[in-house]
Amino acid sequence: MNEIKLYQTAAAVDKLIEQVAAALRSRLAAVGIDDPVIIGIHTGGAWLAERLHHALGIDAPLGTLDISFYRDDYTRIGMNPQVRPSRIPFSIDNRHIILVDDVLQTGRTIRAAMNEIFDYGRPASIILATLVERGGRELPIEPDVVGIRPVIEPGEQITLTGPSPLELVVGQSKTAARKRQK
């Protein structure tokens, strides 16, 4: 029941990240953005953002967001006991932002992340890059750049485990998937 299957090996994930980086490069070139900043959403998105930050050779330091204080399910499930500080070590105002997450499903995390970003300032633009896009959207949010679009059963979770190596696993619980690696 709680079986966790390896879906993409570390080598395959590395390749996907290269593809995302390449797609971002051409996307940024097409719209004429030469000085973007990058923000990853804890935890998987932050791992991915770190890789992309390096691959794209971005000057500004990496930003990370923990969206726990912006979640729309606080009144249903309470406080996330493992909240980490958000770190945006640059000014958001008038910057072009690459927002990075590991898996896009409902879109609620991205909504929360954008709300938080706007509390830091007014960005010029935000583009969304995710490693995985799967079905199940509940909000009108779509990614600009995607690594892979797998078909995942509705009751199952696809999870990025890391930070090193990065692998994609499929199972019933994200927590179990992350624990498997430790």
Added chain:
Amino acid sequence: MSKQNIQLGPDGRLRHFLTIDGLSREILTDILDTAESFTGISERTVKKVPLLRGKVICNLFFETSTRTRTTFEVAAKRLSADVLNLNISTSSTAKGETLLDTLRNLEAMHVDMFVVRHADSGAAHFIARHAAPHVSVINAGDGHHAHPTQAMLDMFTIRRHKGDFAGLRVAIVGDILHSRVARSQILALNTLGTSEVRLIGPRTLLPADARSLGVHVYYDLDEGIRDVDVVIMLRLQKERMHGALLPSEHEYFQLFGLTESRLQHAKQDAIVMHPGPINRGVEIDSQVADGPRSVILQQVSFGIAIRMAVMSMAMGSQTQAAK
């Protein structure tokens, strides 16, 4: 007092925050970690998060305290809650309304959380026991009993400067006997695994059972602060002078006032803390209070983050319990 811990919900999460007593190291660490995430918010353009939007928090102060009430108010507002400030000593109790009647009336106004300060020990527990099930209570100081958010902001300050509690020597100096702050600090320090907690003060201001609290007792300041990492000074409550517990402010300063030369006995990198308000020249010399090792003003800033953490944790488990 009942040992069944009404502070915790059925899932073991924090529902009320009344005392450090009975809380595990895990919960105290969760509070410190959550507060850590809240510290960055005060540096942003928008110094607020939407976590408690639509919630009503009532500051129920039966004893005046500008600083504590203000930091609770700032904390609640940074969480986007609405805040009611009630100064009860000047309000309905003067007209003969009982505490329970006041409580029922406020509940009828759909208050979700009470922050309670009262001169009587156990007042916050009383309110927690009688409050409606969806309401959380935070103790902002009750009599001589407890002041848990102050203790936690002190723990936060210590952790920020010193890291792990294991290996630390911490001295608490002054009127321990009447101090709810000291009582909560001792519990928190011991729960978090501090190597050595020392109490320093005149015999008349130290509790008779001090040693049973798991601490070392000193009657001499120079001896007591030798090689400590943290010195926590307590405010000398001037009203104690009248109870013949102390000779005079001047003599107290001579014996227990913290000066630069006395501080030399502590470790080179020792920090000096004080819950405020400070009595300059009574328990602490201005040179120390304003000096490089003083972290007194940081304590105030960290107090906001700690109160945000406690409020959001208690309110979060409350909504879950009500589900």
